Every structure is written in C-alpha cells, then in structure tokens.
Amino acid sequence: MTAIDPDSLAALPRSAGVYIFRGEGTLPVYIGKSVDIRARVMSHLRAPEEAEMIAQTRRIDFIGTAGEIGALLLEARLIKAQMPLFNVRLRRLRSLCAIRLDGDMQTGLTPAMIDSKDHDLATTPGLYGLFASRHAAQRRLRELADQHRLCLALLGLEKTARRGCFGLQIKQCLGACAGLEDRAVHDQRLFSALLDSQVQTWPFAGAVDLVETQGDWVQRHRVSHWRYVGTWCSRTGPQAVADQPEAFDLDSYKILVKPIMLGSACIEPVPT
Ligand SMILES: [Zn+2]
Structure with missing residues (x-):
C-alpha cells in the first residue's frame, strides 16, 4: 500500500507528457516523461527497487504534451529547474x-x-x-x-x-x-x-518549429541551432524558455538530433 493521493493517481492520462512525484517537502521527489503517463507511473509503483522513492511520494501531478518531443524538452527543463531528489543530477556544464x-x-x-x-x-x-x-x-x-x-x-x-x-x-x-x-x-x-560520435551541424539556415499534434491540439517547439527557444501551445499560448544555456545546448541537442536528422519529426522553417 502507498500513501499516494488516490485521486491524483486516478487522474493520470494514457497519453504523452511529464509526471511529477511530489512529497512533503518543496522539492519534487522525481520527474519523468512518457508517451503513456499512466502506464509509466504504474510501472514505477510496481518496481521493488523504487520503493523508497514511492514511500516519499504523496501525490503525482502531470503536465500533458501533444507529443514525445514536447515531453522530452519539458522533462529536461523541469529537472534542471526543480532538482528532484531522486533524479540523477544533471550537471550544468559551463562549456563543452x-x-x-x-x-x-x-x-x-x-x-x-x-x-x-x-x-x-x-x-x-x-x-x-x-x-x-x-x-x-x-x-x-x-x-x-x-x-x-x-x-x-x-x-x-x-x-x-x-x-x-x-x-x-x-x-x-x-x-x-x-x-x-x-x-x-x-x-x-x-x-x-x-x-560514430560526429557532431551534427545545424542543418537549417535559421530557426525551425517542430510541430506535434494530438487531435486539434497543436504544440510548436521552436529550435534554433540546437537551442530550444520555447513552445507555442494551442491550449495555453506561448511558453518561452527563460533559462537559456550559455554555450551549446547539449540536452536539446541529444533530444533533437535524431528526430531532425532522420526527418521523423514534422519540421517547419520559421520565416525570417
Ligand atoms: Zn606510435
């Protein structure tokens, strides 16, 4: 048995986004992402090696996204900003x-x-x-x-x-x-x-939008030179990334290099 608010569990959707395990303190216990939030959270609850993390969790919140890229970008941003107790610490790199x-x-x-x-x-x-x-x-x-x-x-x-x-x-x-x-x-x-370790140069003249949709819900993630600039969401409007990395944006590069280079993402150039 867990002490997690059952209403917060019942509300978890079977769609993409970020989930946040919250405990008694101000720092989140854990932040993760999935294309199926409900299934992923349930697998955390069943994992014996995660019992300590679950024991500290009181409720689970989520932020839905229209697709997987949006979930990955949001997860990376939230982990850096909120420093959850059980996430592996992402070191901020001054330079690469x-x-x-x-x-x-x-x-x-x-x-x-x-x-x-x-x-x-x-x-x-x-x-x-x-x-x-x-x-x-x-x-x-x-x-x-x-x-x-x-x-x-x-x-x-x-x-x-x-x-x-x-x-x-x-x-x-x-x-x-x-x-x-x-x-x-x-x-x-x-x-x-x-x-194998070749760094891909930014293949466009300027910024592009990676467009993800779910029904009539549209999210446009703007990226320029591997740098995540922000997301425009048809439900909530624009969300700019306030905390821009100083140098090369390694997190965004790792998330975006495959969908962009393999052409699996829906990409629209931004008119200059
Ligand atoms: Zn030699």
Whole structure:
C-alpha cells in the first residue's frame, strides 16, 4: 500500500507528457516523461527497487504534451529547474569540448581540442564528441587508441621520440610513428573510430518549429541551432524558455538530433 493521493493517481492520462512525484517537502521527489503517463507511473509503483522513492511520494501531478518531443524538452527543463531528489543530477556544464581532426589524409590527421567558449559547436563542421572537458576528450582518445591500436604520439597525447612511441615498444602502436605503418592507414582507423560520435551541424539556415499534434491540439517547439527557444501551445499560448544555456545546448541537442536528422519529426522553417 502507498500513501499516494488516490485521486491524483486516478487522474493520470494514457497519453504523452511529464509526471511529477511530489512529497512533503518543496522539492519534487522525481520527474519523468512518457508517451503513456499512466502506464509509466504504474510501472514505477510496481518496481521493488523504487520503493523508497514511492514511500516519499504523496501525490503525482502531470503536465500533458501533444507529443514525445514536447515531453522530452519539458522533462529536461523541469529537472534542471526543480532538482528532484531522486533524479540523477544533471550537471550544468559551463562549456563543452569537441575533437576536430586537423590536416588531411595526405599530410596526416591531428586531433585538436575545440572549446565551446571559442567556437559555435552547432555550426562548426567536422567535430566529434561532445565532452564535458578537455580532459574527458583526451580520455576518450586514449580509449580509442587502445581499441584501434593508434599511436598516442601521433594523437598528440605523448611526446614523439625518434625510435617511435612507448606504445610501439609494448606492441600497442602499430608503428605509424616510426614509419612501420602507413600513416594514411593509421589515420583512416582514427577517422573510422570517431565517425560514430560526429557532431551534427545545424542543418537549417535559421530557426525551425517542430510541430506535434494530438487531435486539434497543436504544440510548436521552436529550435534554433540546437537551442530550444520555447513552445507555442494551442491550449495555453506561448511558453518561452527563460533559462537559456550559455554555450551549446547539449540536452536539446541529444533530444533533437535524431528526430531532425532522420526527418521523423514534422519540421517547419520559421520565416525570417
Ligand atoms: Zn606510435
């Protein structure tokens, strides 16, 4: 048995939106999203590992959305603003780091660290990442070097020595640093290893609206350069996002990159 207000449970809809577990205190206990709020909340209530969270919950509120993208955008915004007790803390990142491959296949590729303080990550082509810090980007490069037998010296992570890098001595590096492996073959492995993490540049000239509808209910989520600007709702009117991120909007990027790049969302350009 739970101490959750039964009326608040009875009111939960079988449609998309965000749900908020509220306890005795001012901070919410938990915030989540689903395309079927009722089913998702019921699965929380049945989960033994969530018993402590449920025990602290007194009522469950919800905010309906016309579709899944709206639910994801709203959830990310509410979690950051309200800091619920049981959500994994989302760290606010002051800046982000990406890897850029400088040079070309003829002269050799060299990874460079690109900071969002100096570059607009939404428009700079050829970036890979993204990372919370320069250190995290370098750590990822080391992992890739390990998996793909790349040369740490050529990646700029180790000093170059005349007889090849340390990795060559322990047979980790295949020897591109000492001319034992063709540099282009090495660089092709580097390029392929990074390809999955390529940052998509904003593919439009300006802002677009992602339109979601449910019957005659329409929500238009305005996005510009991966930055979530706000939602216009046919029921409640405009809702601007007050708390704009300083640099690249990583949360919005993660939510929007697939629906936009795969073309699965209904997208309308905003006239300038
Ligand atoms: Zn080497």
